[in-house]
Amino acid sequence: MKTGRYAGSTQQQARPGPSSELLPILIMDILTYSGHLLSGAWITVQLTLYSSVLGLFFAFVLGVGRVSDNPFVHGLSAGIIEFFRGTSLLVQLFWLYFALPMIGQTLGYDWRFPPMLVGTLALALNIGAYAAEVVRGAIQAVAPEQYEAAKALDFSPRQTMWRIIVPQAVPEMMPSLGNLAIQNLKDTALVSLISLADLAYKAEQLRNFTQDSTTIYSLLLLMYFGMALVVAGLMKLAERYACRWRAGGSV
Amino acid sequence: MSESNQSDKIIEFQNVTKSYGDHVVLDALDFSVRRGEKVTIIGPSGSGKSTVLRILMTLEDIQDGVIHVAGKPLWHEEKNGQLMPASEAHLRMMRKEMGMVFQQFNLFPHMTVMRNVTEAPRQVLGLSRDKAKKRALKYLDLVGMTEHADKFPSQLSGGQQQRVGIARALAMHPNILLFDEPTSALDPELVGEVLQVIEHLASQHDLTILLVTHEMQFARQISDRVCFFDQGKFVEEGRPEEIFTEPREERTKAFLSSFLGDH
Numbered sequence: 001m002k003t004g005r006y007a008g009s010t011q012q013q014a015r016p017g018p019s020s021e022l023l024p025i026l027i028m029d030i031l032t033y034s035g036h037l038l039s040g041a042w043i044t045v046q047l048t049l050y051s052s053v054l055g056l057f058f059a060f061v062l063g064v065g066r067v068s069d070n071p072f073v074h075g076l077s078a079g080i081i082e083f084f085r086g087t088s089l090l091v092q093l094f095w096l097y098f099a100l101p102m103i104g105q106t107l108g109y110d111w112r113f114p115p116m117l118v119g120t121l122a123l124a125l126n127i128g129a130y131a132a133e134v135v136r137g138a139i140q141a142v143a144p145e146q147y148e149a150a151k152a153l154d155f156s157p158r159q160t161m162w163r164i165i166v167p168q169a170v171p172e173m174m175p176s177l178g179n180l181a182i183q184n185l186k187d188t189a190l191v192s193l194i195s196l197a198d199l200a201y202k203a204e205q206l207r208n209f210t211q212d213s214t215t216i217y218s219l220l221l222l223m224y225f226g227m228a229l230v231v232a233g234l235m236k237l238a239e240r241y242a243c244r245w246r247a248g249g250s251v
Numbered sequence: 252m253s254e255s256n257q258s259d260k261i262i263e264f265q266n267v268t269k270s271y272g273d274h275v276v277l278d279a280l281d282f283s284v285r286r287g288e289k290v291t292i293i294g295p296s297g298s299g300k301s302t303v304l305r306i307l308m309t310l311e312d313i314q315d316g317v318i319h320v321a322g323k324p325l326w327h328e329e330k331n332g333q334l335m336p337a338s339e340a341h342l343r344m345m346r347k348e349m350g351m352v353f354q355q356f357n358l359f360p361h362m363t364v365m366r367n368v369t370e371a372p373r374q375v376l377g378l379s380r381d382k383a384k385k386r387a388l389k390y391l392d393l394v395g396m397t398e399h400a401d402k403f404p405s406q407l408s409g410g411q412q413q414r415v416g417i418a419r420a421l422a423m424h425p426n427i428l429l430f431d432e433p434t435s436a437l438d439p440e441l442v443g444e445v446l447q448v449i450e451h452l453a454s455q456h457d458l459t460i461l462l463v464t465h466e467m468q469f470a471r472q473i474s475d476r477v478c479f480f481d482q483g484k485f486v487e488e489g490r491p492e493e494i495f496t497e498p499r500e501e502r503t504k505a506f507l508s509s510f511l512g513d514h
Binding site: 145146148149151152153154155156157159163164167168244245246247 | 308309310339343346347349350351353355357358359360361362370371374375403404405406419420423
């Protein structure tokens, strides 16, 4: 794998040009850095995937809870949403990673969790709280006649919500959920602060070692951008699938 | 005689009152429908005739009075000999007696035609996939929609959607079918196909039909009884030929003449 890359760069080296001295060095650097950064990127991908899926789960539970007639369920959901929207992700991360183990220690429990778990949980709760509001809004946009049709067919309130209302609300949610997924990808960079070796962490490590800020941060930008494009593309596909029953296809 | 009549009534309103604020929609209404009877309710727009159906389907509640469906109180439960407001469980049991066809069809847009018809039998009645599908095919065939089974509602015309709406209601095997202006939202050229289906259903003896409509000619054809509703009350009711050819009440006459004049 690595040798292949270097073999590629030798061909580039042969190409003449104004920067014929600098370019090969730059390419060599980029390839060396990339190998190192890619291992961090893989952590970032995993973290984005896990926290997006878990966040989506939170979003539906909290979003549906928010429109519940039960005042307890409604209040609890609203409280959780407001709490996680109203506190910064960074503080949530630090609290779960540094404060929670201390509390556990006081109480005599081992509440130290691996950074991957803490990162996933904090990201999921944060993005889930935002997405819950998207879910709530989309549910409230479903025509009231759909509830009547469901009632006339004797569906239970729960069946009505999960089989009739929520599936119809999904197309309405998709553009916003797509934005939030990208937001979530970018937010993963914060987990480097709890020593999780993600893309941002690896970049910082490399920069400390080489002092080559320009190349490394440029590469970092491009890598996040590339991943964001992939996320956007996937969300577009998901949107197309979710909208397949609509007259004009997508929204 | 009166005793047998009593048990024959599948729907009975006694002194039923419903109002929105100061606006009285149903004014101490007494009304009954015999098992298997085909009854049409006509009347001016906004007079609250749809409310009669919506209350039966439990989409809207009542403020006063009692409604019996199939001998059981609809909006109440008997506890220690007293009528108490019905629980959700009681309402769910009572809804099984009835099916409803809506003016705006209200199909589930995210489901294919087939799933629109199978979903409630499967989820509510607990039918197996095969049984529900078999039942759905029977009713889709009845309304002439079998070939569109895999389409989504957005791919169908209004008339086709309404026919699916009828199949969907029938698949729950209701004893009473409520039609709330089933052709009012349709383009004129699509009205016929829906009326044809309803006419076919009206020929079945055991099915009780309560129909709100502006299709006077159709009401005349299929009804055992036509009821003229205005200002919260039934002003006049009788056999279709009585109501349409020799109405007794002035308000009925005025309504019918204005209606015939309009069309």
